[in-house]
Amino acid sequence: MASQHPIAAASAKYPKPAERTFQYGTAGFRMKAFLLDSVVYRVGLLAALRSRKLNGQVIGVMITASHNPPEDNGVKLVDPMGEMLEASWETHATTLANASSDQALSEAYDKLTSDLNIKREIKARVVFARDTRASGPRLVSALLAALEVSATEYTDFKLLTTPQLHYITRCLNTVGTPYEYGEPTEQGYYKKTAAAFKAATGTKKFNGPVTVDCANGVGGPKLRELIKYLPSASEGGLEIKVVNDNVVEPERLNHQCGADFVKTNQRPPPSSHAAPLARCASLDGDADRLMYYFNDSDSSFHLLDGDRIATLAALFIGDLARNAGLGEKIKVGVVQTAYANGASTSYITQDLKLPVVCTPTGVKHLHHAATRFDVGVYFEANGHGTVVFSDLALKRIGKYEPQSPAQASALDTLRALTALINQTVGDALSDLLLVEIILAHKAWGPQEWHLTYTDLPxxxxxxxxxxxxxxxxxxxxxxxxxxxxxxxxxxxxxxxxxxxxxxxxxxxxxxxxxxxxxxxxxxxxxxxxxxxxxxxx
Ligand code: NG1
Ligand code: ZN
Missing domain, CATH: 3.30.310.50 (Alpha-D-phosphohexomutase, C-terminal domain)
Known part of the structure; x- marks a missing residue:
């Protein structure tokens, strides 16, 4: 009997659950964790193929189910520049995930290799990380089996937020190029973010602390780590109070807390005892979504969601570009989905006088549309989003000679923001610091921010x-x-x-x-x- 294909042999430990059909969707594969072993093994194989197809560029694999309940998990791939997996490869992921047997899988793998003209001799490189879910380590072993059988060079970054893995992936693929993104480590992420935060703060003062609910997920320990790199409150820095950061009891993940809880229920986490007008924020389970909220002096609750973060960022960056003398050279645009509140869209077009584009749901659509602007601000109403600067905009911001001290000051802040903002994907930690910087520069509390427009019910x-x-x-x-x-x-x-x-x-x-x-x-x-x-x- 012919010896079994190594891919099929290793797959025997991770059999596909019968009668299940999987689909690589807007958030990769996501479901009850006990169903995922075969999926993760096969995603590992696809990551190796994708890296070989892209000449050995590094591909990221993130094991997380974001805001879903603790018993769920998920897996998604990160493309070399830190973007979501290219759409045509989602189909390949689905094909591999649904191969009905170990044998069918190895055949599908060989077929993809030849159909896509992938050269086996190219070294495949993958980096991966996971959130704090109890099923994470088990799924990592399925991933490792795939990386080993496909002779892939890999680095296990253990626990990271999703945006940190996107950052590291981009850093690794830009080392030694003119587009170098940063040091490809977790520490590198903190150093870059903290230095940019300090530069963007300048001499501005923060008006009291911000309390951050970390959904009892990976954002908790990572935010605590980031804080170590930031100036302390006694040095004039921002005071960040970390709450809901219990990752020792995984069943508390996203339970009665976190960005999704706050957005869906339109109320603070029951554990919150915020004073009137105190700034509060919630992250989701993998720290790529951010929600702000506060109680006003009559104790009414107000949500400052993704639409609010987008409008605040567009307002501030638009003003900075103008004040720096780059108003004619750098055009800011905003990307939303149909879920954006109609009042936010009117505010952007009528008050800010900026263009708005609407795309289908799913960050990959928004991100793509945002890259067509010099500066593209995109957020889903649920708090997932970021700002992307085109190469041309970065060049103009980098080279411009300011004509006055006022221009120089605006330009310094703008330059700092290009480094503070995680341009690969929505990042709750960097978005949090961005919001805090803007509020400090404008000397605004949550109420002034909220007063910019009135949401339609x-x-x-x-x-x-x-x-x-x-x-x-x-x-x-x-x-x-x-x-x-x-x-x-x-x-x-x-x-x-x-x-x-x-x-x-x-x-x-x-x-x-x-x-x-x-x-x-x-x-x-x-x-x-x-x-x-x-x-x-
Ligand atoms: P679906 O289930 O397709 O509506 C949800 C969110 C999206 C996006 C994805 C991925 C809403 C209404 N929809 O998509 O915005 O975040 O999950 O996680 O919030
Ligand atoms: Zn998330």
């Missing part, structure tokens, strides 16, 4: 339907083209409400359909959402 619902795949959208998910006739019914309903807007789309991460509605009053938004939900059911 809105409602987000989740409906389970027999087959969510029949819901097909167009126009950046704002309109349904199927099932036929449904959009006309939605339009007729929307027309009856002042400032009404509503759309329906199938979730990419859950087996459900989401209904979003906004209108002039809370009662009307709820009513519109309920009526649209009835149409969909």
């Amino acid at each position: 809105n409602r987000l619902g989740r409906i389970e339907v027999a087959d969510r795949n029949i819901f097909k959208t167009t126009d950046a998910e704002r309109k349904l083209e199927s099932p036929p006739g449904v959009q006309a019914q939605i339009d007729a309903l929307v027309g009856k409400y002042k400032n009404g807007r509503s759309f329906v789309r199938a979730s990419g991460t859950e087996d459900a359909v989401r209904v979003y509605a906004e209108a002039a009053t809370k009662g009307e938004a709820d009513d519109l959402a309920a009526k649209v939900a009835d149409v969909v059911r």
